[in-house]
Amino acid sequence: MTDKKTLFIDGKEVEFTDEPNLLEVIRKAGMNVPTFCYRPDLTSFGACRMCVVEIEGRGIQSSCTMPPEAGLKIHLNTERTRRIRKTVLELLLANHDKECLTCEKSGNCELQKYSEEYGIRKIRYPEKSLEEYLPVDDSSPSIVRDPNKCILCGACVRACTEFQGHSVLGFANRGSKTVVQPMNGRPMGQVDCVNCGQCAAVCPTGALTIKSDVENVWNEITNPNKKVVVQMAPATRVAIGEMFGLKPGENSIKLMNAALRKIGFDLIFDTNFSADLTIMEEATEFLERLKSGQNLPLFTSCCPAWIKYLEDQHPDMLHHLSSCKSPMSMLSPVLKELVPKHFNIEKENLTVVAIMPCTAKKYECKRPELSKNGKPDTDYVLTTQELGRMIKEAGINFNAIEGEDADSPFGEYTGAGTIFGASGGVAEAAVRTAYEFATGEILQDVNIKQMRGTTNRSRDIELDLKGTKLVVRVVSTLREAEKAIQEIKSGKAPFQMLEVMACPGGCINGGGQPRSCDDSKIKAERAEGLYKEDSELTIRKSHMNPSIQKLYQEYLEHPNSHKAHEILHTIYQDRFAGSYKDI
Amino acid sequence: MSVENHHVVDTSKLDEIISTCGGKKSNLIAMLQKVQEVYRYLPEDAMIYIGTKVEGLSPATVFGVATFYAQFSLQPKGKFEIKVCDGTACHVRGSMPVLNAIRAKLNMQEGQLTSESGLFSLETVSCLGACGLAPVVVINDKVYPQMTSDAITIVLDTLIKEEN
Numbered sequence: 032m033t034d035k036k037t038l039f040i041d042g043k044e045v046e047f048t049d050e051p052n053l054l055e056v057i058r059k060a061g062m063n064v065p066t067f068c069y070r071p072d073l074t075s076f077g078a079c080r081m082c083v084v085e086i087e088g089r090g091i092q093s094s095c096t097m098p099p100e101a102g103l104k105i106h107l108n109t110e111r112t113r114r115i116r117k118t119v120l121e122l123l124l125a126n127h128d129k130e131c132l133t134c135e136k137s138g139n140c141e142l143q144k145y146s147e148e149y150g151i152r153k154i155r156y157p158e159k160s161l162e163e164y165l166p167v168d169d170s171s172p173s174i175v176r177d178p179n180k181c182i183l184c185g186a187c188v189r190a191c192t193e194f195q196g197h198s199v200l201g202f203a204n205r206g207s208k209t210v211v212q213p214m215n216g217r218p219m220g221q222v223d224c225v226n227c228g229q230c231a232a233v234c235p236t237g238a239l240t241i242k243s244d245v246e247n248v249w250n251e252i253t254n255p256n257k258k259v260v261v262q263m264a265p266a267t268r269v270a271i272g273e274m275f276g277l278k279p280g281e282n283s284i285k286l287m288n289a290a291l292r293k294i295g296f297d298l299i300f301d302t303n304f305s306a307d308l309t310i311m312e313e314a315t316e317f318l319e320r321l322k323s324g325q326n327l328p329l330f331t332s333c334c335p336a337w338i339k340y341l342e343d344q345h346p347d348m349l350h351h352l353s354s355c356k357s358p359m360s361m362l363s364p365v366l367k368e369l370v371p372k373h374f375n376i377e378k379e380n381l382t383v384v385a386i387m388p389c390t391a392k393k394y395e396c397k398r399p400e401l402s403k404n405g406k407p408d409t410d411y412v413l414t415t416q417e418l419g420r421m422i423k424e425a426g427i428n429f430n431a432i433e434g435e436d437a438d439s440p441f442g443e444y445t446g447a448g449t450i451f452g453a454s455g456g457v458a459e460a461a462v463r464t465a466y467e468f469a470t471g472e473i474l475q476d477v478n479i480k481q482m483r484g485t486t487n488r489s490r491d492i493e494l495d496l497k498g499t500k501l502v503v504r505v506v507s508t509l510r511e512a513e514k515a516i517q518e519i520k521s522g523k524a525p526f527q528m529l530e531v532m533a534c535p536g537g538c539i540n541g542g543g544q545p546r547s548c549d550d551s552k553i554k555a556e557r558a559e560g561l562y563k564e565d566s567e568l569t570i571r572k573s574h575m576n577p578s579i580q581k582l583y584q585e586y587l588e589h590p591n592s593h594k595a596h597e598i599l600h601t602i603y604q605d606r607f608a609g610s611y612k613d614i
Numbered sequence: 615m616s617v618e619n620h621h622v623v624d625t626s627k628l629d630e631i632i633s634t635c636g637g638k639k640s641n642l643i644a645m646l647q648k649v650q651e652v653y654r655y656l657p658e659d660a661m662i663y664i665g666t667k668v669e670g671l672s673p674a675t676v677f678g679v680a681t682f683y684a685q686f687s688l689q690p691k692g693k694f695e696i697k698v699c700d701g702t703a704c705h706v707r708g709s710m711p712v713l714n715a716i717r718a719k720l721n722m723q724e725g726q727l728t729s730e731s732g733l734f735s736l737e738t739v740s741c742l743g744a745c746g747l748a749p750v751v752v753i754n755d756k757v758y759p760q761m762t763s764d765a766i767t768i769v770l771d772t773l774i775k776e777e778n
Contacts, residue, residue: 201677205681214672
């Protein structure tokens, strides 16, 4: 057992064990100090100086970088700490674009919040002049970078490095000229950014925000000629409620369906349906590869950030990727093809919108191979956050509305589809189906618990397909994916399947989800919400979904058929050649 | 999707520099110093190349280090790098008139790093630690002590003459 030691916070004796820093001890004791730069999932940086505390005999220390010691007497709220925090806020504000009312982050901004809490009414320092303003970079399909709102806390730089391992964003220059930017100030849209949005997810201000498509979607909805259909990803249903006071992990799918109808979407479908479709194709593809021994390990292809990473950094590994489109990009062309027939709508008047936990999906929907006759299969992608805002804008009382079901037939799903939203879910769903396809027997216990988890970002799971031994590696974050790739390149990889999700913990922690960077536990709670739904559903294997079976009978013939390949599979390209890094 | 690229860097030279430094990211500053020795500045492509090849680095990280330290230049420097010390002692003993004399002689504006001919680059530096010899000018590692406007003009004349 770990030794229990104690220290004193504002006179109260508090126990601590292995907390990495004082700030964690303070938070566990139910108290708090403000911070901009501290994020529990990232290394401590000590940049913002907001979390300063006064320690008897030690003076002022930043609590995020100070390890706890037995017997320390800490004071959180003293005349000195208050003065320091106010000065920090004033200095930051003097240098800040204070167009708060029209800022994307308004209402969600930590600088705004603490300025209000600390009663900053007057800034004693000279304001930044207009000539010093830097241009806003909106070249990326997913992220808008406004350097004038950056407070140099470095959270985005750490997220890019520690999660994704390739530091697209970095500090440049020094002193008052310091900025956070991609290589030599290149536009975000022209570097090897994978659009995961984790930088925006940890940004305390409006310096990095999600590029909004809300107005575009309103325009489609209000256009009387357009029929707007919507699909939503598994991870969105266990997070959107957080924007309306519900607990993380609470499944709001029925409320979401109802809210989407109230907003004005004409037909509500579910990406979980096409997650099942993905499994049909991917499990079949995996078994074929196992049989032929070619292109193993198979890489899952649901995560658009992972795909771009591989195209940018390792084009020589693209043959490992499953040729399956992501669930979103499988459903959209099916909808574009079948909805006009089923629901008597003109083809050109159909708009497909996808609600995703993900900023990289905004990039994915713009990929030319995922379009037909110059029109994208998925017209717009909204993140969970953007949908939350639309619900608020429409004046819908989310918690008070009556839950509704999705529309048939593309709204029905199995438990296998819903767990796609958590790291390990795609692999678990694929194994449930692959086992039955390969052995012809019924898999009795569908719970493959070793595959689950949001904290361990890389795990190997050994399986036995009736004599065929299999190892599946499940990773989240591209940093872990890179390690797996290096193992493959050195010939040491023990696994035959590699599931990669770029965001830590999987889509439930995607860059488009409601804000969760202050609390490491939210990931697990959201994942739990998905596994709970899975356990409550009667059908938990993708190939048992009756709507999926019908779709194959009437339209797609069989998994990996010619028709299925035409609609559900895609191609990848070498993006290193000709890029700025190709020297 | 081929973009026309005019690269100024020789990648085999860069590979050599990376391997002399053990290919380790902790030796980045040494790598950049060697690159600057070769090119007299840090070409953008060299920073991108190192950031891509060396494990644990990225182009943006390399750029961050390169722009943090005053010793690195992102613009080409001249064949003769003139450093005028403007530390306290040198300043008091007249480093500014020396600097102005150099600018006049080489026809350079304030803020201009390299002369039109590309032969000279000029910058001021903080204390060189040779206050006893103030004011000090260093040209390509050679120290010129107790400079005056006239003395530095003669030094420059000699260098120009040798070049021609």
